[in-house]
Amino acid sequence: MRKPKSIDNKRFIQYRRWSASVIVTTLLWFSAIHPQAGMAEAREADTPHPASGVRAADTLLPVQSTSSLAFSGTQAQIPESLVDFAEQTVDQLSVHAPFTAWDGAELEFTPLGPGTHGWLITISAQGLPQGYMIISAGEDGGYILSEYGIGSTLPYSQAPLNDRLAAEGLLKAGGSLPKGSSVRKLYDVSPVWQVQLPGKKAVYISALNSEVLPDEHQQTTTAVKPISASMPAATKGLVASSARWIAGAPTLAAGDSRDPYDNLLWLTSSNLTARSSADLRKLLQEHSSLIFKSKKSNAAYGAPFALNGWHRWSTGIQKHPAALYVSVPLRNTDTLRFLPASRLIGQGQFYAHTNQP
Numbered sequence: 001m002r003k004p005k006s007i008d009n010k011r012f013i014q015y016r017r018w019s020a021s022v023i024v025t026t027l028l029w030f031s032a033i034h035p036q037a038g039m040a041e042a043r044e045a046d047t048p049h050p051a052s053g054v055r056a057a058d059t060l061l062p063v064q065s066t067s068s069l070a071f072s073g074t075q076a077q078i079p080e081s082l083v084d085f086a087e088q089t090v091d092q093l094s095v096h097a098p099f100t101a102w103d104g105a106e107l108e109f110t111p112l113g114p115g116t117h118g119w120l121i122t123i124s125a126q127g128l129p130q131g132y133m134i135i136s137a138g139e140d141g142g143y144i145l146s147e148y149g150i151g152s153t154l155p156y157s158q159a160p161l162n163d164r165l166a167a168e169g170l171l172k173a174g175g176s177l178p179k180g181s182s183v184r185k186l187y188d189v190s191p192v193w194q195v196q197l198p199g200k201k202a203v204y205i206s207a208l209n210s211e212v213l214p215d216e217h218q219q220t221t222t223a224v225k226p227i228s229a230s231m232p233a234a235t236k237g238l239v240a241s242s243a244r245w246i247a248g249a250p251t252l253a254a255g256d257s258r259d260p261y262d263n264l265l266w267l268t269s270s271n272l273t274a275r276s277s278a279d280l281r282k283l284l285q286e287h288s289s290l291i292f293k294s295k296k297s298n299a300a301y302g303a304p305f306a307l308n309g310w311h312r313w314s315t316g317i318q319k320h321p322a323a324l325y326v327s328v329p330l331r332n333t334d335t336l337r338f339l340p341a342s343r344l345i346g347q348g349q350f351y352a353h354t355n356q357p
Contacts, residue, residue, distance in 0.1 A: 151335030155191035237342035252309035271349035294348030
């Protein structure tokens with residue numbers, strides 16, 4: 001096992017310059033950390049000008065730049081502490097398969113939507129996507145690793161969203177949304193697009209598989225406590241910037257990425273008991289693959305989905321419990337997500353896969 005490279009060897013970090021509709025997320029995020037950033041100005045910038053149509057490409061496609069984020073004659077730089085935490089996390093992950101391609105990879109930071117206080121970090125090597133991380137701001141001013149994933153299918157990809165909007169008849173001829181529309185990246189417990197058309201109810205679309213979420217999504221998200229409200233994260237089974245974390249080798253069930261929809265007999269079986277992350281890890285040791293289903297918040301979680309392994313993090317400090325993330329194969333893709341086990345405990349039921357009759 002090789003050691004992680006020194007965090008002093010900075011990777012090349014790509015920064016983005018944003019259009020007004022996306023710049024607001026940066027303003028809102030900074031307003032939460034630095035109140036003097038001006039929440040009122042951010043809210044005004046977030047609303048597309050009613051005098052012009054909003055093209056989906058204009059809303060979602062940033063202009064790549066090697067400069068810092070810039071707006072309105074001032075500059076908002078990505079916090080150095082965020083970059084440090086992201087690099088330290090990637091250094092730890094790249095020690096072990098399947099993350100070894102992350103060694104020396106490029107990191108690209110994208111602020112998420114209003115009220116989210118988070119960032120999407122896209123990881124690429126030689127111009128090809130390798131995975132992602134979603135890092136959220138904690139209540140103590142630090143950061144927490146909300147989720148991460150390995151694979152070429154990344155959350156918040158524009159092309160699948162445009163395809164979905166077209167299929168739903170929301171895009172006008174020429175690929176534009178009606179005047180006064182907005183598209184936002186949201187993250188509560190799962191990546192989501194919020195598409196708001198004038199005078200209509202917001203449409204929520206999964207930013208992972210581009211499926212339209214049911215109407216109850218907005219209600220179910222309010223019943224789930226956002227992960228960013230879980231600080232101090234070290235006591236909640238979450239990797240956080242408040243400590244130096246060491247990643248172990250992931251334990252994955254080889255070739256086991258069964259789709260819960262392939263065989264629905266698990267719905268007729270009794271659910272399994274998991275009252276803690278340790279219980280969930282034990283169940284995965286016994287069954288290799290599980291199914292998570294949330295009774296009241298399936299739309300928020302994007303459930304049901306399969307679990308096929310786990311990844312343990314530790315600090316080496318006895319008073320800090322280990323953090324456990326469970327692996328979730330993203331259906332019909334090569335991407336494997338890793339979610340905090342503590343996020344699932346108490347929010348739904350776990351089932352063992354049932355063999356085909």
